[in-house]
Amino acid sequence: MQATQPKTLLDQMERLADVDLSLRAELDQITMTFAELLDLDPGSLIQLSRPTGENIEIYVEAELLGWGEVLLMDGTVTVRLADLRHGRFPDLEEQDKELPAVSGQEQ
Numbered sequence: 883m884q885a886t887q888p889k890t891l892l893d894q895m896e897r898l899a900d901v902d903l904s905l906r907a908e909l910d911q912i913t914m915t916f917a918e919l920l921d922l923d924p925g926s927l928i929q930l931s932r933p934t935g936e937n938i939e940i941y942v943e944a945e946l947l948g949w950g951e952v953l954l955m956d957g958t959v960t961v962r963l964a965d966l967r968h969g970r971f972p973d974l975e976e977q978d979k980e981l982p983a984v985s986g987q988e989q
Contacts, residue, residue: 906941907950907961937964 910930922928932938937949940961950961 903942905947907952908939908941909952910938 910932940947940950946967948966950963953960
């Protein structure tokens with residue numbers, strides 16, 4: 883059995899390009915009692931603790947990606963990515979390392 887050519891990290895990641903991921907922009911989170919929850923009616927206001935203008939968290943699946951600024955564009959709420967958790971996306975072409983060959987897999 884012949885081993886396939888080693889693939890680079892970038893090659894391996896490109897295979898994931900069509901995988902759907904859940905992205906969530908979290909405005910704020912508060913705690914309330916069950917009684918307060920039962921008192922909510924349509925039109926009730928829920929006061930959040932985050933100050934106006936403060937960046938919100940952006941998650942990919944359950945992982946914190948970074949922070950963003952809430953904007954209103956053409957009547958739609960939008961989030962502009964302000965900062966990434968690790969400062970930037972990794973430059974995979976510079977950090978590309980050869981991965982060990984895996985026998986029995988097609989290229």
